[in-house]
Every structure is written in structure tokens, then in C-alpha cells.
Amino acid sequence: MSRIAYVNGRYLRHAEAAIHIEDRGYQFADGVYEVCGVRGGLLMDERLHLERLERSLGELRIALPVPLTALRFILREVIRRNRLWDGMVYFQITRGVAPRDHPFPPASVRPALTVTAKRLNMARVAAAVEKGVAVITMPDIRWARRDIKSVALLPNILAKQQAREAGAYEAWLVDDAGYITEGSSTNAWIVDREGRLVTRPAGPEILNGVTRKVLLAAARQEGIEVVERAFTPQEAKSAREAFISASSAILIPVTAIDGQSIGNGAPGSLSMRLREAYMKVCELS
Secondary structure: OOOEEEEOOEEEEHHHOOOOOOEHHHHHOOEEEEEEEEEOOEEEOHHHHHHHHHHHHHHHOOOOOOOHHHHHHHHHHHHHHOOOOOEEEEEEEEOOEOOOOOOOOOOOOOOEEEEEEEEOOHHHHHHHHHHOEEEEEEEOOOOOOOOOOEOOOHHHHHHHHHHHHOOOOEEEEEOOOOOEEEEOOOEEEEEOOOOOEEEOOOOOOOOOOHHHHHHHHHHHHOOOOEEEOOOOHHHHHOOOEEEEEEOOOEEEEEEEEOOEEOOOOOOOHHHHHHHHHHHHHOOEO
């Protein structure tokens, strides 16, 4: 079956879906996006994703191209037309199509909306969860507003590629003060020597991941002590456990950082407990 995409009011075969060459997302990375997990044909934490989408748009002064009720329908229609059971829906909004010029175009230019869907290889995700993954650390060279889920991801791409070339799954980015911010496409977590769950607090230095929010709620519901503070690579390497979180895979244990084993080199018990607890708090709709 052919994949189906939504582009500015039309459902098209994925292979034929296209945008104008002067779309500002293509010219300037002038846009935002969201990735919402799909499990059993249902959207995961849709409400939180749409709340963050509205916030990102507000920070960039981009209007919603359609009402939220219409966007919710479009997301479900893309899922339906792709017969998606387990996977993800990607939706992107840019400032629209206008002659290339740095200032905002006239208010009459309508923002552009595209939506695509993709299946996930759940066996591959399960294998990563079971065995754990390796990460490397490297300097964080991204812009200062990482809390906006912008499509401007070139530094993230370079970091992810460096991780792949090093045989690692992810890169943890380190700020000028020597503290880990987050991964190139994930949030970063450790379990410290006292058994507390530690992750960097929300702010402009990191993207406040939706899965991050839900995991924090799940941890507190489970009675796990949570500390939101920055931590260094050195502390992470001496932690009991470490893991990454993202909408695509929820939680994947980290078993090595820069080639050094974490804990006993296997996924930690608190990490696995928290991954199970996530589904008790996650909203499916």
C-alpha cells in the first residue's frame, strides 16, 4: 500500500507530496514540528504535543494554519489512510510560501501544514531496550532557544552522525559550563548513587520533551524521588543507571557513555520499572 501524506489541504501519495521551493521552512528553517507516537492505532499524549506546538508557534509568531479541532482530525485521517498501528505521526508548520526575504512576509501569507506517518520497527526498539545503548558526549553548539521545537536541526544532525560513526546510538551534548543538556534527539537522565532520578530542568537550554513530562509524572506516581538539576558527564559515568527518552521509543537504557560501562553494564531496574509505569500515565486518544 502507498503511504499517504497531507499537504496544505490535500491528501497525496507520499511519493508525490511536495511543497513550493520558496516555502520558508525550506529557505530559512522558519517553522516548527511535532512527532507524536502511535500505539495500537491511537495517538500518544496528543494533548501535550498540541500544547507544545502552540507554544512553539507563539514563540516564533506563526499562526495555526487550521483550528486545533481540524488538526486533530487530520492527524487521525493520516493514521487511518496509512493503516498505521504502531509508529509515529510527524506534523510540521512553517511560516508559508513567500519570495525569499529575511523579514516576516505579509500577514496574508498563510502558514503551511504537512503531515506524514511512519511505521516503527518495534522489534528493533525492543532489542535496544533489552540490551541498552551506548552514547558519546560532545560540545553543544546549538542555538540558545532549544525549548522551541524548531525545524532548524543541523547541529543535532551533525551530533547524531558523529555518534553513529563512533558506533553509538546517541550523542549527549555538553554546555560551556561542562553540564549535559540533552541528547541530539532525546532527553538525558541518570539515576544517581543515592537512587534518585536526575534530569536537567526545563528551560531554554533543552527541549521539554512530552515523554519527559510523562515520565516525571510516572516517577512521582511510583514514589521515585526526582531531582531536576544539571549533571556532568563525570557524574553520569559514575551513576547507577542512565537512559534516554523520546516519543518514538519512550525510554531506552544507556549502558555505556564514552566507552565506559554504566553500573553493571546492563539496563537498570529503575529504568525498566519507569518504562512500564509510563503506560499507566500516558494518554491514548
